[in-house]
Structures are given as C-alpha cells and as structure tokens.
Amino acid sequence: MSNPQQLRYSKEHEWLSAVEGGVSTVGITEFAANALGDVVYAQLPEVGSAVTAGETCGELESTKSVSDLYSPVTGEVTEINEDVVNDPSLVNSAPFEGGWLFRVRVTEEPADLLSADEYTAQNAG
C-alpha cells in the first residue's frame, strides 16, 4: 500500500490534503482502513462545528470495533462526505479518494504532521 505524496498525515492515521481556498480535506489512511476491517457506520462532525487538532470529532464503526475519529487540524467543518454516510464501505474501497470524510476551513495546523515517507516509516516500525 502506498501513501500519496501530496498528502500529509497525523500519527493517528488521518490524512490531510493541501489547503485550497483555505479548505483542506480529511480522511483516514488505507493502513487504518485495513486495520479496522469493513467500516459499517461513520459518525462525522456536523457542518459548521469547530474541530480541534488531536481531539475526537466522530467515530467509525467496523464489524469488530468502534474507533474514535480525531481531527488532524483545527478549524470549522465546511462539508461532510454524504456518500460515506450512506455507504461507509467507501472508506475501505477508496480511503484516499471517494472515502474522504470531511472538509475543514483551517485556522491552525499542528507542527507535527508527517510527510508520506515519515508516515510510511512510522507504520513500518
């Protein structure tokens, strides 16, 4: 599995796209999706709500587990992926594309986001 070079990553397995017009897209990585197994329910933050880097903003349920979803950045949620709400298996089939989770108007980025290579190295260790 390869982690796209143009994205940045949190230690908690979220990815963050480059900021466009002040807005970034957030999802979970393929590594995380594989570890979870089939995602069956996604509770995403509400549009307009504030999210804080490193804090819980939703949850993902799979067959065997439920895991908290953390925001990799601080800001305001501008959009959530309704396709994932309706078909959570998109998180497994296309974690870096159609399985994105939400978009944020970024007010602050943490300093410790990882590059693709750094994130890949973290998971290998």
Place this chain on the structure above:
Amino acid sequence: MGRNDLARHALGDDRPMSSTAPRHTALDALHRSLGATMTDFAGWDMPLRYGSERDEHLAVRTKAGLFDLSHMGEITVTGPQAADLLNYALVGNIASVGIGRARYTMICRADGGILDDLIVYRLAETEAGSSHYMVVANASNAQVVLDALVERSAGFDAEVRDDRDSYALLAVQGPESPGILKSLTDADLDGLKYYAGLPGTVAGVPALIARTGYTGEDGFELFVAPGDAEKLWQALTEAGAPVGLVPCGLSCRDTLRLEAGMPLYGNELSTSLTPFDAGLGRVVKFEKEGDFVGREALQEAASRASENPPRVLVGLVAEGRRVPRAGYAVVAGGEVIGEVTSGAPSPTLGRPIAMAYVDAAHSAPGTEGVGVDIRGSHEPYEVVALPFYKRQK
C-alpha cells in the same frame, strides 16, 4: 483514529490477551501467505479475516467458506464405561447417542454453572465392549473441560485422553459445501445427516467427516492429522474456488453464528449462568439414568426459570446503524433492563443485531420502548425471537 484504538480494538478481539506466547496451527504459514489479518484468540494466533469479513460472511451464506478451527480442543474418552462417565460428567444423555452420531451438550459445575458447551461425537468401537467418544471443547475452556473429565472419571472404567495436538480441524460451510466435498471423497455424504460423523478419506487424507458447524448453514467439519492439514486445505481450495469458496476468518464466524442465534461461551454462556438461564434447558436430560454433576442445582434452576425467570436471552435488531457491543446496557424508560452479550452489523439483515439478557417483562418479541445505550445515546431496538437467520432447507 487513535493508535490505541487501533491496537485495542481493530487488530484484536474483545477477549483478554493470553499472557504466554500464542500457539500456531498447522496452517499458520498458509494463512500468512494468504495475507490474513491474525488475532490472538484463546491463546492461539488465528486468522481474523483474509479480506473483507462481510464478503467472507456472504460467501458462506450463498456459496462456501473454508475455516481453520484447529484451536478447538479434542478430548477422547474410551472404555467399557465411557458412556456412563459422560452421562455422569455432562448434562446430556450421551448413552443414547448412536455410533456415527453427534450431540450438542454442556458440562456444568455442581452448582449448575456452565463450564463449557460441547459437541460429543460417538465413533465406531475400536475394540469389542469399549465405546469411543470424541468431546470437542472451546479452545478457551479445553483445559478446564479436560481437568473436569479426568476428575469425574474416578471410579469409572474409562480413559480420558488429551488429543488437542492430534487433530487439525478444517470446516467447509455453506450451500456449495456438499458438492465440493463430494468431489474429493467417496464417503456417503448423502447418508450423512446433520449432527452425524463418519471416518473417511478426503483428498487422500484420512479424516473424521462430521456434518456439524457454527454458521447456520449446511457444512462439514473435518478432523485430520495436523501433518495432513495443508494438503487438505489446498485440495478444498482448488475444488471450491470455481463455485465461490473463499478462506474465512473468525470475524465472519462470529457474525454467522450470531445471525444463527448460536451462543458463544464467554458471551452468552458462563459459569454464573445455568443452561436454563441461557434458554438452553433442553440440553439437560433429567430423565437419564443415574446421577450427574449439577443435577440438584439444575432442577432448582429449571423451576426458577419456568416460574420466575431472572433474565431472558433475546434478539435485538437496530432501527439505526450504530452497533451494539458486548457489555452495553439495554434500557427501557430510562432504566437499565439488561445487557448486550454479543453484537455486530448483520451482513444478511443489513442492520446491527445483538443478543442480550433482558428482564422477563421486556423479553417478548415486539416489546415497545427498548433501546441500547450506545456510548451515552439510547438507540431504539426491536426485540425479536432468535434466531435472526434460518436457512431455507
């Protein structure tokens, strides 16, 4: 996603990790070559899933699935008084089981608490006057069951033998499984009824072929020598792949048995419950001859369960999409009225389902106003009769 969440939930099962290094089945290298996600289960490193557990589940419901169940614990009981010993040690009437047949039963403590649920196979006599049984225990309880059988065998002319290392166990489950197996054996599968077993040869490998399973589908369990397991796995894979057989892990085994309303020891069954508490009083045979361990306590449990049941095992089907998990409270009118014992998204129903013990007043199918406390939010659930799924015969 928290790293701790991944480590705690997604990569493992809910059961406690064993303190010693996990054991590996004869098929361990094969599972790894197939890219299986492995999990610690009752001290064994077992395949949790190979790909999507939902796809594996649906393959068993519609085509076929192949499981490695070598963690199950086989105990051989032989001797002139083997049947008498099992009738004394277990709650079922094992003496009434014919050669080539199997029986679902339980072993209880003197206070009626369930030590394990078991399948007992009666095999052909190997010497005149000495009957031959194989007791199959859950991996987590195999040592407890072995110890209890040895202790209870005092005074009986019978031998209890630990055969856990003598067998690998492969299961082929699903509607295509008879056709797959027929292509690999001359054994009379058409004459082999549900809960029966016969010795035979499958793909050139000597096997005890049993028509048993834990999925709610037709299927077979094949007990073979560990050294033959890989050859048999490969033959079943080759014969089954054209009709849709896929390797299946323990994750889908759990959702399959849950849909089929089958209890899992540690979830629905425990030493603090009697078979009557678990709605399985039918396995206790008071009419059999002689005393058996737990008889007195179980007689009391039987009358208690019929007159004034404490809690009743029911099925719950979600109206929403949030999944109930073992240990979550069942609620009604703001009060806790029970507890979830097993819960999962049901691939067949397309909704989350659960088994739960609830107060008798709320146990009737269709009872209004029942919910599950899912991390602080009361989600509505429908009370239904078990099982959730019954195959069309």
